[in-house]
Amino acid sequence: MASLKVEIVTPEAALWSGEATALMARSSEGQFTILPQHTPTVGDVVPGLVRVATVSGELGFCVHGGYFQVGPGDEPGVTRATVLAGVAERVSEIDVARAQAAKESAEAQLNTGAELDEAARALVLASLARAQLRLQLAAAR
Amino acid sequence: MAGGQERILRRRIKSVQATRKITKAMELIAASQIARSQARIVANRPYRQGMRRIIREAAAADPRAARKMLSTPEKVETALVVVIVGDRGLSGPYNSSALRAGDRLVHMLSHQGTKVRLVTIGKKAPAFFRFRGIDVEQSFTGFADRPTFADARAVASAVAAPFVAGEAQQVLLVSTRFHSAGNQSVEVEQLLPLSMPEDLEVSATSGLKGYTEFEPEVEQLLTELAPRALESEIFSALLEGAASFHTSQQRAMAAATDNADELGQTLSRIMNRARQDSITTEIMEIVGGAEALRSGK
Helix, strand or coil: CCEEEEEEECCCCEEEEEEECEEEEEECCEEEEECCCCCCEEEEECCEEEEEEECCEEEEEEECCEEEEEEECCCCCEEEEEEEECCEEEHHHCCHHHHHHHHHHHHHHHHCCCCCCHHHHHHHHHHHHHHHHHHHHHHHC | CCHHHHHHHHHHHHHHHHHHHHHHHHHHHHHHHHHHHHHHHHHHHHHHHHHHHHHHHHHHHCHHHHHHHHCCCCCCCEEEEEEECCCCCCCCCHHHHHHHHHHHHHHHHHHCCCEEEEEEECCHHHHHHHHCCCCCCEEECCCCCCCCHHHHHHHHHHHHHHHHCCCCCEEEEEEEEEEECCEEEEEEEEEECCCCCCCHHHHHHCCCCCCCEEECCHHHHHHHHHHHHHHHHHHHHHHHHHHHHHHHHHHHHHHHHHHHHHHHHHHHHHHHHHHHHHHHHHHHHHHHHHHHHHHHC
C-alpha cells in the first residue's frame, strides 16, 4: 500500500518524523498538499503553518521558512516528504509569553529611532516576524 | 636542618594535589560535554543529509545553472580561509593542529600568488595568526563550545558576502572533523563554490533530469538554497569542532590527572624518606649525646 513518510527537520533536531496521510504547507507559488505517491518535487516553504495529517489526528508546525523535498523513500511504495527549516516548532509547544516578550523587545528596538545598520535591522525584523507568526499560530490553536 | 626539605616537599605535594583536583574536574566536565555534543551531531544529521539531497537533486536537474554555482573557477585571485578552533586551551593538540593546518594552507596559497583573507572562529586563533604576521579579517568568539544555528548563520553571512560580491572566488574551511570518539582529524574543505558529493555527475545522467518538479524554478531555487546549504555545512563543522574539542580536552586532562597522581606518589615517597632520615638523624644525635654524657661522667 502506498504510504507517506514525513520528516520535519531543523539543524538542531529532527522535530518529527513518522507515517502520515498528507502534508499541507505553502510555498512561494501557493498552498500545496502532498499525498502518498506524489511526484518528486523540490521547493520552498514560506513562513507559516505546516500541517501533517496522520491517522490519529492532525499536527501543526510553526515553520519559519525552509524547503521541502518529496521523493521515493527507502522502501518501494513509500513516498518520503522532508521539510527542512532553519527554525521550527510544534504549534502546541509555542511559548506565548516568550514570543510576546520577543515581539515587544523587537518593536522597542525599531521604535527608538536609533540608527541600526542594515544587518542589525534585518536581524530585528526577522525576530519580529518570527514572534508575530508564533503569536498568530498560538492564538489559532 | 632536615625538616626544611620535608616542608618544601609537603608544599609541593599539596600543590600537585590541588592541580590534580582541577584537571580531574575538567576531565569530568569535558566527558559530560562529549556525550551532549555527540548527540547534537547526530541530531543535525537528518538536516544536513536532507539539504545535500535537495542540492543534489537541483544540481542534477539543471547542470548548467549548477555548474555556475557549484564548480571551482579556473583562476582564484582571492581565497577566503575559515579556521575553526576552540575558545579555550588545555585541550591537547586540538587547537594547535587546526591552527598549524590553517597556517600551512595560508602559506601554500600565498605561495601560489593567491591573496588570502582570513576569518577565524575561536578565541585561540587571532593571537596565533597575528603573532605570525597574518591579518585576521574577522574573528568570531564565544560560541566554539556550544555553537547554535544562529551562530552558524552569522558566520555564513560574513563568509558569503565577499564571495557573492566577487571579491573572493573560493572559500576554504579548516576544521576538525569528528569521525568517532577515538578518531578526529583536521581537514581542509571547500565551502564555496559548494563542493558537491562525487556522485553528482552520475546522478546527473541517471535519468533524474526532468523527473523532479521544482517550484520556484531550479535556477532561482539554487540561488536561494546556496546560502542555506552553506549555513548547514558551517553548522555541522562547528558541531563537530565542539565535539572534537571536548574529546581532546577530556583526553588531555585525563593524562594530566595521571601525571599528577604519579608525581604525587614520587614526591610522597621522597618526603617519607626525608622524614625517616630526619628521625634517624635525631635518634642518632640523642644516642650520641647520651653516650657522650655517660662517658663524660
